[in-house]
Amino acid sequence: MHRLPLPEAEAALGDELSTVRPDLSAAYVAGLPGARAAVLTRLWRALAHEPMPWIARRERGREGLTLHLVDGRRLHGPPADPYATSAYVTGLRLDERPYDRPDRLVTALAVPHASVFATELGHSVASLALSRAQSGRSGGEPAVSWEWEQRVVDGHPYHPNCRSRPGFSVAEQLAYGPEHRPVVELGLVPVDDCLVRGEWPKWLRDEDRVLIPVHPWQAAHVLDRGHQEGFSAHPLMSLRTLALPDGPHVKTALSARLTSSVRDISVYSIETSATVSAFAEDIAARTDGLLHVTRTLGAVSAHSPALAAVLREAPDLYARTGERVVPVAALAATGLPRSPGWTARFARLALTVGLRLLDLGVALEAHGQNLLVVLSAEGEPLRLVYRDLADIRVSPLRLARHGIAAPRMSGRIVTDDATTLRRKLFGSLVAGALGATAGSAAALREDLGSAVDDLPRTADLAALLDEPLPTKALTLMRLEPGTPGDLWACLPNPFTGRAS
Incomplete structure (x- = not known):
């Protein structure tokens, strides 16, 4: 690879860091090659498997994978494992020119919307290197679930924009990013005319006005109204959701x-x-105690998506004495010790719950951020906890087959389409949470092989066993921003190897 000046995003963050936290500058620069490889690996996964309209065909050989572009150029790299979480791609070749920086590769590809996406990739690399600059502060074993998820440094395991935070200064990333383990001071905005659902607590009211918790970034950059002093909280993986000390979570x-x-x-x-x-x-009560859902305690909106909040239970409420609740995304990221066969037992638990609910008529978006596992004192997976219900899907037809009354609601959450329901669960749970926990196609195949033996033979399980595995085409969605809704890709089925 040629020695080139730092790309704009990397250099800009480095310059700001030298002013804000000069003690981190050396670690940041040292972490840039690894951050580039991590983002490039995620990008290569997308290019190898997502239905990009400018890729004519893919040719797999003993020396790796070659993508033949419609304009006649060729992009070559190593074999692409769709479930790998290690940063194994350090360089790709576009025709005969090597690239080790994902933003420069996307710029060279010059496909529609490449310039915007390349900028996002540059932010992702720089922010990831910044996140890793402080990742050595491990301390003892976390005591509560929010401490576990603050150990997740690299963000989304498969999205090239795993750490892209455009609009956040270095100081703001350090002040609000959960991997930096800050304490965030939320503000309160009093609202007279407010949509309220559930029980909004008295401590978040000012006589007849509702006090809406606001993130300090939102208050500084979006809201055009004043706010009063609020309370301290610990940011979670989603950044916008925070845990109150010994209390509920606020979104x-x-x-x-x-x-x-x-x-x-x-x-x-x-x-x-x-x-x-x-x-x-x-x-959840129909899963024989294998699943708990964190209840929404109250939700408010000032009739605007820019000023709203949700209070929900902390997942730790569902742990008994000696047990701990760990977000699934933290399982691989934290190096939590596992006994032999642990991942297969966890996969059996997750598939048992996910497929049972799917058969009943509920598809969870059970990715590693929404799904948590309750571990015994010895570290064995016992039960699951699910949080954030905004993106589940509910099938009235399936519910009716089981004599269950459908909730009185309409909108995007309601669908009877089997493909939509299966994509929601399989794409998040199998291609996402279980794939990332396994860390490779071979490991996932082994985990799932032993996990499905005792599961009921439903049509949904047959689809999981026999059809290509759906996953959100995360990179394609960034390169086609005008296309509404989710776009999907098909990954090789870990059971059969079939991709289409």
């Missing part, structure tokens, strides 16, 4: 693009929050 609006999406809170999700929470609690 705030944060109108910034993180990974793929702008993280505000729709009025629709506030309107349906109490109904969905009560329904999910009832459905």
Whole structure:
């Protein structure tokens, strides 16, 4: 590889860091090659498996994978393991020119919307190197779930924008990023005309006005109204959701693009929050104690997605004495010790719960951030906890087959389409949470092979066993921003190897 000046995003962050935290500058620069490889590995996974319209065909050989572009150019790299979480791609070749920096590769590809995406990739690399600069502060074993998820340094295991935070200064990343383990001071905005669902607590009211917790970034960059002093909280993986000390979690609006999406809170999700929470609690009770759902305690909106908040239970409420609750995303990231066969037992638990609910008519978005596992004192997986109900899918037809009354609601959460339901669960749980926990296609195949033996032979299980595995086409969605809704890719099925 040629020695080149630092790309703009890397250099800009480094310059700001030298002023804000000069003690981290050396670690930041040292971490840049590894951060580039981590983002490049995620990008190569996307290029190898997502349906990019400018890729004519893919040719797999003993020396790796070659992508033949429609304009006649060729992009070559190593074999692409869709479930790998290690940064194994350190360079790719576009025709005969090598690239080790993902933003420069995307710029060279010059496909539609490449320039915007390349900028995001540059931010992702720089922010990831910054996150890793402080990752050595491990301390003892976490005592509560929010401490576990603050150990997740690298963000999304498969998204090239795993750490992209455009609009955040270095000081703001250090002050608000959970991997930096700050304490965040939330503000309170008093609102007279407010949509309220559930029970909004008295300590978040000022006589007849509702006090809406606001993230300090939102207050500084988006809101055009004043706020009063609020309370301290610990940021979770989603950045906009924070844990109160010994209390509930609060989900705030944060109108910034993180990974793929702008993280505000729709009025629709506030309107349906109490109904969905009560329904999910009832459905979870049908899993013989294997699943708990963190209840939504209250939700408010100033009739705007930019000013809203949700209070929900902390997942730690569902741990008994000696047990601990760990977000699934933290299982691989923290190096938690596992006994032989642990991942297969965890996969059996997760598939048992996920497929049972899917058969009943509920598809969870059970990725590593929403799904938590309750571990015994010895570290064995016992039960699951699910949080954040905003993106589940509910099938009235399937519910009716089991004599279950559908919740009184409409909108995007309601669907009877089997493909949509299976994509929601399989894409998040199998291609996401279980794939990342396994860390490779071979390990996932072994885990799932022993996990499915005792599962009921439903049509959903048959689809999981025989069809290509769906996953969100996260990079394609960034390169086609005008296409509404989710776009999907098909990964090789870990059972059969079939990709299409």
